[in-house]
Amino acid sequence: MDRILVTEKIGAEGLAALKEVAEVDVRLDLTPETLLEALPQYDALIVRSQTKVTAKVLAAGTKLRVVGRAGTGVDNIDLAAANQQGILVVNAPASNSIAVAELTIGLMIGLARNIPQAHSALQNGKWERSKYGGWEVRGKTLGLVGFGRIASEVARRARALEMNIIAYDPIINAERAAQLGVTPVTLDELTSRADVISLHIPLIDATRNLFDAQRLSQMKKGSYIINCARGGVIDEEALFEALESGHLGGAALDVFAKEPPTGPIVTHPKAIVLPHLGASTEEAQALTAADVAEGIVDVLAGRSPRYAVNAPFVAPEEWAIVGPYLDLGRKLARLSTQLVDLPAQSYQIVYNGALAGLTSEPIKLAVLQGLLEGGSEGRVTPVNAPFLARERGLTINETHRPDAETYTELLQLVVTTSDGVVHTFGGTVVRGEAHIVQINEFWLDLVPTSSMLFTFHQDRPGFIGRIGTLLGTADINISAMHVGRSSPRGTAIMVLTVDEAIPSETLTDINNQADIERAYSVLL
Numbered sequence: 001m002d003r004i005l006v007t008e009k010i011g012a013e014g015l016a017a018l019k020e021v022a023e024v025d026v027r028l029d030l031t032p033e034t035l036l037e038a039l040p041q042y043d044a045l046i047v048r049s050q051t052k053v054t055a056k057v058l059a060a061g062t063k064l065r066v067v068g069r070a071g072t073g074v075d076n077i078d079l080a081a082a083n084q085q086g087i088l089v090v091n092a093p094a095s096n097s098i099a100v101a102e103l104t105i106g107l108m109i110g111l112a113r114n115i116p117q118a119h120s121a122l123q124n125g126k127w128e129r130s131k132y133g134g135w136e137v138r139g140k141t142l143g144l145v146g147f148g149r150i151a152s153e154v155a156r157r158a159r160a161l162e163m164n165i166i167a168y169d170p171i172i173n174a175e176r177a178a179q180l181g182v183t184p185v186t187l188d189e190l191t192s193r194a195d196v197i198s199l200h201i202p203l204i205d206a207t208r209n210l211f212d213a214q215r216l217s218q219m220k221k222g223s224y225i226i227n228c229a230r231g232g233v234i235d236e237e238a239l240f241e242a243l244e245s246g247h248l249g250g251a252a253l254d255v256f257a258k259e260p261p262t263g264p265i266v267t268h269p270k271a272i273v274l275p276h277l278g279a280s281t282e283e284a285q286a287l288t289a290a291d292v293a294e295g296i297v298d299v300l301a302g303r304s305p306r307y308a309v310n311a312p313f314v315a316p317e318e319w320a321i322v323g324p325y326l327d328l329g330r331k332l333a334r335l336s337t338q339l340v341d342l343p344a345q346s347y348q349i350v351y352n353g354a355l356a357g358l359t360s361e362p363i364k365l366a367v368l369q370g371l372l373e374g375g376s377e378g379r380v381t382p383v384n385a386p387f388l389a390r391e392r393g394l395t396i397n398e399t400h401r402p403d404a405e406t407y408t409e410l411l412q413l414v415v416t417t418s419d420g421v422v423h424t425f426g427g428t429v430v431r432g433e434a435h436i437v438q439i440n441e442f443w444l445d446l447v448p449t450s451s452m453l454f455t456f457h458q459d460r461p462g463f464i465g466r467i468g469t470l471l472g473t474a475d476i477n478i479s480a481m482h483v484g485r486s487s488p489r490g491t492a493i494m495v496l497t498v499d500e501a502i503p504s505e506t507l508t509d510i511n512n513q514a515d516i517e518r519a520y521s522v523l524l
């Protein structure tokens with residue numbers, strides 16, 4: 001049974017779903033050191049934002065197939081290392097958008113009306129009505145930096161508050177912006193025009209310290225900034241200075257460069273600070289745990305997860321058709337590497353019939369995995385296969401041919417070797433099972449097994465019997481036989497599925513038989 005390690009608190013519904021398919025250990029006590037010690041036993045790891053999933057952590061997870069981030073931001077996971085090590089990362093990006101958007105609106109009203117400051121004063125016995133006069137958000141300009149899931153929900157709510165909304169995002173959906181009454185602007189225009197700026201961007205190289213001293217100085221005098229995204233996108237020291245000098249009217253921060261934070265910003269009287277509570281609602285946590293659990297269960301079962309961070313997404317209705325072709329693609333590729341003697345010059349995948357109209361990327365990745373795994377020392381998965389392929393200069397061309405001929409769906413891998421010879425391997429899926437139906441000019445119907453004998457020979461009486469005798473002498477049990485030929489007594493192929501691997505001396509004996517062109521022992 002697969003084993004899953006959960007290092008931070010996640011919702012009970014998600015845990016229950018995980019326990020149906022795997023042994024689940026919730027370990028909230030792990031230090032970075034003990035995490036490294038524990039990881040080798042686990043197939044999956046689930047974290048929230050506190051656990052740092054570094055390259056070292058991923059390397060310690062020698063069995064790890066998937067890391068689940070119970071939440072949106074994946075800046076605590078070394079994605080480059082996950083790609084390199086072939087580990088899939090899944091998250092739950094749609095689960096906490098409303099929670100963060102509602103908190104953002106709450107913080108904006110909090111800033112406008114000094115709610116936390118007035119509350120603390122009163123709890124400390126001070127009735128200071130004149131000190132805490134505020135302003136109305138109606139008619140003010142809200143500037144959204146980033147216009148993804150959370151910012152869209154903030155815009156929807158800000159519109160109801162009768163605010164003018166402007167947004168900057170390098171990839172903005174103009175139609176969605178128009179529907180929500182949001183005007184797209186440049187970042188500079190947003191910075192200088194907004195009364196309140198709210199940040200909803202991931203922490204990536206391009207956004208680190210995006211609001212540095214210079215950009216903060218370009219903000220309107222007396223304006224406000226809210227950060228419910230990630231601490232690293234604002235320079236906290238520069239923000240402290242901007243509040244201190246009176247250039248900014250206030251700041252609300254749910255997130256910090258280092259959590260828990262230690263800088264002076266935390267106690268600044270014009271700052272509202274929270275301990276990273278954006279996603280902490282009952283509803284968001286239940287949904288987050290359910291979504292991340294679904295992703296982990298899918299990966300462990302070999303299905304395409306809905307929210308893969310470092311792999312292509314396939315819609316569930318397409319997955320029913322595409323899924324089994326991953327197994328077939330990988331097997332065709334492994335077969336090709338064992339049946340083609342000369343180095344390959346080029347590879348082409350042909351998606352025929354109904355396959356031509358579907359998402360082909362996962363099949364291509366499975367083919368790449370099959371091509372690479374025979375000759376790789378480390379683990380090869382669909383996640384790191386493109387990386388390894390780039391390293392080796394291996395490229396695959398793809399052709400989509402919607403017209404079905406013999407088969408409704410036919411997947412072909414065409415390998416051209418350095419002498420210009422073209423080798424074609426084709427297959428289809430029947431009731432969810434991979435069938436190999438084409439080896440070059442031969443058409444057959446073979447359900448591949450882990451050990452097989454392939455012979456290319458001249459079709460002559462007695463040939464099959466002689467090979468059977470040789471295998472019997474070596475105590476190799478034959479489970480099925482498939483033959484194909486170009487014409488009576490012409491060139492022919494025979495595939496025997498066998499229960500044991502064929503020893504090299506038996507293969508040599510077979511290769512020394514009359515009428516044989518070449519025999520191969522194939523392991524899939």
Ligand SMILES: NC(=O)c1ccc[n+]([C@@H]2O[C@H](COP(=O)([O-])OP(=O)(O)OC[C@H]3O[C@@H](n4cnc5c(N)ncnc54)[C@H](O)[C@@H]3O)[C@@H](O)[C@H]2O)c1
Pocket residue numbers: 071072073074093096097100145146147148149150151168169170171200201202203206207228229230254255276277278279280
């Ligand atoms: N406080 C919390 O608890 C909490 C909870 C959830 C998410 N978050 C943070 O909020 C971020 C946004 O979440 P989301 O669900 O809206 O993500 P999203 O992917 O839907 O949207 C992010 C948007 O930022 C845009 N973007 C990227 N680089 C940009 C740049 N340089 N300038 C402007 N826009 C840029 C992207 O194009 C995208 O549209 C997450 O990455 C996460 O770090 C925080």
Ligand SMILES: O=C(O)CC[C@@H](O)C(=O)O
Pocket residue numbers: 048049050070071072073074096276278279280
């Ligand atoms: O785990 C959390 O509560 C924080 C989650 C949040 O930062 C996110 O990116 O989804």
